Amino acid sequence: MSVKAIKPDSKIVLVIGGSGFVGRHLVEKLCSLGYTVRVFDLRTTFEHEKVTFYNGDLCNKQDLLKCMDNVDTVFHCATPSPLSNNKKVFLRVNVDGTKNVLDACFEKGVKNLILTSSASVVYSGSNIEHGDETLPYAKRPLDCYTQTKIQQEKLVLSANSESLKTIALRPHGIFGPRDPHMLPTTARLAAAGKTKFIIGKGINKVDFTYIDNVVYAHVLAAQQLQQKPEIAGNAYNITNNEPILFWEFMSRLLKGLGYAAPKYHLPYYFIYFLAFLVQIFVFIVSPFKTIRPTLTTMTVALAGTHHYYSCEKAASEFNYSPVVKLEDAIERTLQSVPELHNKHAKKVK
Numbered sequence: 001m002s003v004k005a006i007k008p009d010s011k012i013v014l015v016i017g018g019s020g021f022v023g024r025h026l027v028e029k030l031c032s033l034g035y036t037v038r039v040f041d042l043r044t045t046f047e048h049e050k051v052t053f054y055n056g057d058l059c060n061k062q063d064l065l066k067c068m069d070n071v072d073t074v075f076h077c078a079t080p081s082p083l084s085n086n087k088k089v090f091l092r093v094n095v096d097g098t099k100n101v102l103d104a105c106f107e108k109g110v111k112n113l114i115l116t117s118s119a120s121v122v123y124s125g126s127n128i129e130h131g132d133e134t135l136p137y138a139k140r141p142l143d144c145y146t147q148t149k150i151q152q153e154k155l156v157l158s159a160n161s162e163s164l165k166t167i168a169l170r171p172h173g174i175f176g177p178r179d180p181h182m183l184p185t186t187a188r189l190a191a192a193g194k195t196k197f198i199i200g201k202g203i204n205k206v207d208f209t210y211i212d213n214v215v216y217a218h219v220l221a222a223q224q225l226q227q228k229p230e231i232a233g234n235a236y237n238i239t240n241n242e243p244i245l246f247w248e249f250m251s252r253l254l255k256g257l258g259y260a261a262p263k264y265h266l267p268y269y270f271i272y273f274l275a276f277l278v279q280i281f282v283f284i285v286s287p288f289k290t291i292r293p294t295l296t297t298m299t300v301a302l303a304g305t306h307h308y309y310s311c312e313k314a315a316s317e318f319n320y321s322p323v324v325k326l327e328d329a330i331e332r333t334l335q336s337v338p339e340l341h342n343k344h345a346k347k348v349k
């Protein structure tokens with residue numbers, strides 16, 4: 001199905017986390033389709049003539065109730081930074097906050113709730129190839145972000161009912177203009193000379209998903225939920241459907257930013273063990289000092305294992321297929337971040 005499958009609509013929708021990376025792109029798309037859009041977020045990061053902004057904390061139900069009158073559909077894409085390691089904040093926002101979102105939706109008679117979940121809810125550090133939605137939740141998730149995303153998704157899907165239809169979309173490795181995680185972290189590591197090494201053999205395939213495809217899936221799922229209510233209560237993987245070698249993808253980003261591609265191999269288990277030691281150290285000093293290491297068992301595992309997923313279920317049940325190919329997506333992303341390009345790179349003629 002083409003992008004034409006998305007129809008203009010004027011319903012009132014609320015985007016929780018609408019000032020963030022995914023949220024803002026979604027808001028812009030919804031506005032362009034004619035929806036009446038409200039944003040609920042801790043912060044306001046942009047202005048838009050068609051959007052009403054509500055600043056608040058989703059951990060406070062009263063804050064949420066103030067913006068939910070007459071709302072048809074809620075998109076919940078708020079999260080603390082996935083790269084943080086603050087367990088308390090993850091539990092408070094992703095778990096307790098999501099319970100507030102559900103309570104407020106029921107109280108205000110909201111009809112649909114679309115959760116931005118994550119494909120990582122089934123990932124515990126071992127290879128996943130063509131993983132589909134029948135995979136069980138990770139028994140031992142590698143970090144508290146993933147642990148609380150699992151709890152959040154379970155809460156949302158089990159709240160699915162006649163009055164409130166819920167759905168969870170599971171994108172993976174989202175990138176694109178204004179991404180606050182992947183590109184900035186990669187550029188920061190490169191500028192510090194820390195991207196010379198490949199963790200493991202460099203033959204692990206992964207999914208990276210362009211932001212427009214993630215947004216497309218959200219709008220499509222919300223619209224299809226009205227026509228095919230039987231899709232409610234389900235989780236769907238959302239990817240670019242073009243698995244790529246992790247280190248090829250990183251090399252393309254690095255070269256595009258004007259840095260050399262990594263070339264020296266380091267043994268996977270050795271680096272994983274190092275990351276484990278770093279985590280123990282971070283835990284020991286945590287009462288005195290907050291450290292946010294880039295080298296964690298989760299990032300090492302993500303860099304050294306296969307993790308790619310099937311989005312056959314989203315394709316067959318609500319006609320999802322990516323609208324921007326990986327090649328274009330990488331190009332557009334690199335062009336959107338002139339400030340991250342290496343200022344000392346030699347010009348190639």
Ligand SMILES: NC(=O)C1=CN([C@@H]2O[C@H](COP(=O)(O)OP(=O)(O)OC[C@H]3O[C@@H](n4cnc5c(N)ncnc54)[C@H](O)[C@@H]3O)[C@@H](O)[C@H]2O)C=CC1
Pocket residue numbers: 016017018019020021022023040041042043056057058059076077078079080081082093097116117118119149170171172173174175180181
């Ligand atoms: N970035 C990625 O690669 C992936 C992200 N996801 C999911 O996509 C969703 C969106 O993530 P991003 O846009 O990348 O994150 P982001 O950090 O850019 O945006 C999150 C937004 O939530 C807001 N927020 C945080 N705590 C809040 C609270 N207590 N009350 C109100 N607002 C609050 C933040 O202010 C921010 O604007 C999240 O659910 C995340 O788990 C899933 C897979 C991959």
Ligand SMILES: CC(C)CCC[C@@H](C)[C@H]1CC[C@H]2C3=C(CC[C@]12C)[C@@]1(C)CCC(=O)C[C@@H]1CC3
Pocket residue numbers: 082083117118119120172173174181182185186189195250299302303
């Ligand atoms: C090793 C370096 C050259 C590059 C480091 C890149 C990493 C910062 C990113 C690679 C895979 C990314 C990823 C996420 C965050 C950024 C990376 C670790 C998530 C954890 C974001 C939230 C999710 O739901 C899952 C993502 C998986 C992939």
